[in-house]
Amino acid sequence: MMTRITAETRADAPKSTSRRRFLAGAATVAGGAAATVAMPNVSRAQTITLKMQSSWTASDIFQEMAQQYVDRVEQMSGGRLKIDLLPAGAVVGAFQVQDACHDGILDCAHTVTVYWYGKNKAASLFGTGPIFGGNAQHMLAWIYAGGGQELYDELIQDILGLNLVGFFATPMPTQPLGWFKTEIKSVDELKGLKYRTVGLAADLFQEMGVSVTQLPGGEIVPAMERGVIDAFEFNNPTSDSRFGAQDVAKNYMLGSFHQANEFFEIIFNKDRFDSLPEDLQAILKYGVEAANTANYALAMDNYSADLQKLIDMGVNVVRTPQSIMEAQMEAWDKLLPGLEADPFFKRVVESQKAWVERVAYYDLMNAADFKMAYKHHFPGRITF
Numbered sequence: 320m321m322t323r324i325t326a327e328t329r330a331d332a333p334k335s336t337s338r339r340r341f342l343a344g345a346a347t348v349a350g351g352a353a354a355t356v357a358m359p360n361v362s363r364a365q366t367i368t369l370k371m372q373s374s375w376t377a378s379d380i381f382q383e384m385a386q387q388y389v390d391r392v393e394q395m396s397g398g399r400l401k402i403d404l405l406p407a408g409a410v411v412g413a414f415q416v417q418d419a420c421h422d423g424i425l426d427c428a429h430t431v432t433v434y435w436y437g438k439n440k441a442a443s444l445f446g447t448g449p450i451f452g453g454n455a456q457h458m459l460a461w462i463y464a465g466g467g468q469e470l471y472d473e474l475i476q477d478i479l480g481l482n483l484v485g486f487f488a489t490p491m492p493t494q495p496l497g498w499f500k501t502e503i504k505s506v507d508e509l510k511g512l513k514y515r516t517v518g519l520a521a522d523l524f525q526e527m528g529v530s531v532t533q534l535p536g537g538e539i540v541p542a543m544e545r546g547v548i549d550a551f552e553f554n555n556p557t558s559d560s561r562f563g564a565q566d567v568a569k570n571y572m573l574g575s576f577h578q579a580n581e582f583f584e585i586i587f588n589k590d591r592f593d594s595l596p597e598d599l600q601a602i603l604k605y606g607v608e609a610a611n612t613a614n615y616a617l618a619m620d621n622y623s624a625d626l627q628k629l630i631d632m633g634v635n636v637v638r639t640p641q642s643i644m645e646a647q648m649e650a651w652d653k654l655l656p657g658l659e660a661d662p663f664f665k666r667v668v669e670s671q672k673a674w675v676e677r678v679a680y681y682d683l684m685n686a687a688d689f690k691m692a693y694k695h696h697f698p699g700r701i702t703f
Contacts, residue, residue, distance in 0.1 A: 367595065368401045369426040369587075374413040374434055376537045377406040380557045380621055381583075384489065385429040387617065388585065388610040395602045395609075400595075402427070413535035420588050421481050427587045433518030433578075438479055441664040443519035444671065445471050445487070446581040449651040453675035455490030455580040457682065459611075462487045462582075465674040470667050476589075478663060484593075485586040486607040489614040492622065496575040496639045497552030498559065498568035503639075506646040515539055515551035519654075520577040526650040536562060543567040552577070555618070556626040565634050574639040576647040583614075638703050 371389070375381040382404075389402040407413040416428035417435045436443040445467065446458075453461070461467045468487075475481045496503070497516075503509060510528035521531040532548055540563050542548045550568065552575070553559050564571075585607055592600060630636050659665035694701065 365399055366401055367399065367599065368403055369591070370405070370410075371402050371427040371429060372405040372407070372410050372416055372419070372425050373429040374407050374416055374431065374535070375429070376408075376562070378561050379406075379536065380555075380561065380617070381429075382406055384583070384610070384614040384617060387613040388429070388488065388606060391609045391613070392602055392606040395606060396599060400599050400602065404429075407535065407537065413537070417481070417483070417586065420586050421483055423482075423588050423591070425588070426591045427585065430584050430586065431581060432584050433520075433581070436518045439474060439663075440519060440522075440658060441474055441661065441667055444664070444667045445474075445584070447518045447520055447578045448580075448671070449519070449655060449668070450576045450579050450648070451672050451675040452679045452683070453580060453671070454679075455492070455582060457675060457678050458580040458671070459487060459490045459582050460678065461671060461674045465678075466670050470670060474663065482589045483586050484589045485584050486604055488583045488585060488607040488610045489618075490611075491581045491583075492555065492618065493573075494552060494554050494575060494578040494581065495556075495559075496572040496577070496643070497550055498564050499550045499570045499572060500568055502570045502635060502637060503572060503643070505640070506643055509643070513547065513549045515542065515548045515553075516577060518578075519658075520552075522654055522658075523577050523647060523650050526654055527646060540564065540567055554578075555622050556629060557618075557621040560625050560629055565629055565632060569633070570635045570637070571629060572637055572639045574644065576644055576651070638701075641703075 371385070373382055373385045375385065385404055389404050393401055407416075410425060411419045413430075414434045416425060416430050419425040420428050431447075432442045432445040433447040436447075445462070458467075462471070471485065471487075475483050475485060497514070499512075501508075506527065509524075511530065513530045513532060514524055515532050515534050516524060517533045521533055524531050532542070534542055534548075534551075536553050536558065539548070539551050539553060543551060544567060551564075553562075553564070556571075559565075559571075587603065592603070595603075626636065655668070659668060690701070
């Protein structure tokens with residue numbers, strides 16, 4: 320059977336084909352234009368800016384670590400989220416960032432829980448509490464997998480009634496005993512010293528007969544120069560050397576049980592956080608985990624290099640005597656019963672102990688003797 324082709328049929332066919340080709344081409348051009356012109360305009364229009372202040376001076380390596388978090392959040396959001404990071408003092412003092420976030424003066428902050436332990440001493444358990452045998456990696460794992468996050472949420476939202484959401488990043492290496500004008504060789508030599516520390520470490524050293532002053536990092540060297548304090552600890556060789564610790568003391572003592580498992584607390588005003596789209600909330604939350612690796616790598620590189628620089632400058636870098644660390648453990652034992660009169664404090668401690676007993680047991684039983692390996696390859700570098 321043959322199909323009859325009329326003049327009408329011949330006229331319609333090319334028009335239909337041409338129209339389809341034109342529309343397809345127009346869609347392609349329009350799509351390309353949207354990709355190169357329209358989408359960036361939409362992205363810029365939807366950019367959300369959060370104001371963040373840290374508890375760190377602009378020159379502190381901790382500010383660089385906060386910036387690493389900010390950079391990752393901004394990149395993962397594709398430019399939809401921007402964080403304006405400010406140093407301590409730009410809006411409020413280093414110890415006031417939590418209140419500022421609660422009140423909505425700041426949208427977020429990069430800090431540590433020990434800076435607000437005055438509201439509830441259990442705050443110090445989320446970073447600077449008694450040592451039960453777990454290191455910072457173990458205790459950050461407790462936050463993520465052992466119930467620590469839930470206990471923290473209960474503390475800030477239910478017990479303290481704060482309008483905050485918070486997350487934890489970066490297992491910090493053990494913080495040194497600190498800087499002294501003369502090398503400390505016994506517990507008795509600590510007694511009566513005017514010493515800077517923070518949080519439950521203040522309670523610990525007071526139990527050991529030390530006179531404690533709590534100061535932000537930026538105020539330590541001026542206080543040392545004026546004689547307000549005789550000795551101090553802050554955190555690590557890089558932070559310490561950047562604010563000039565080596566200019567006011569020449570003995571740097573490494574190893575201590577006063578702050579051996581701390582990490583950063585990144586907090587947000589809860590109303591502001593909840594107002595964000597769910598994908599941006601997820602980026603802010605899981606960006607903390609991304610910063611863990613970057614922060615730790617930055618720390619290991621800088622802390623080790625700056626410790627060697629201090630040695631080269633003539634600073635007497637020594638290991639804290641075992642007798643002092645034993646005295647610290649005894650002081651923790653004396654402190655805990657009184658602190659555990661608070662039911663919530665006791666519940667957090669019990670949770671940490673149960674975690675450490677299982678997790679640290681595995682780790683200590685299984686870990687290679689890294690000190691042995693180090694001494695084998697670098698004889699004479701360490702003697703303890």
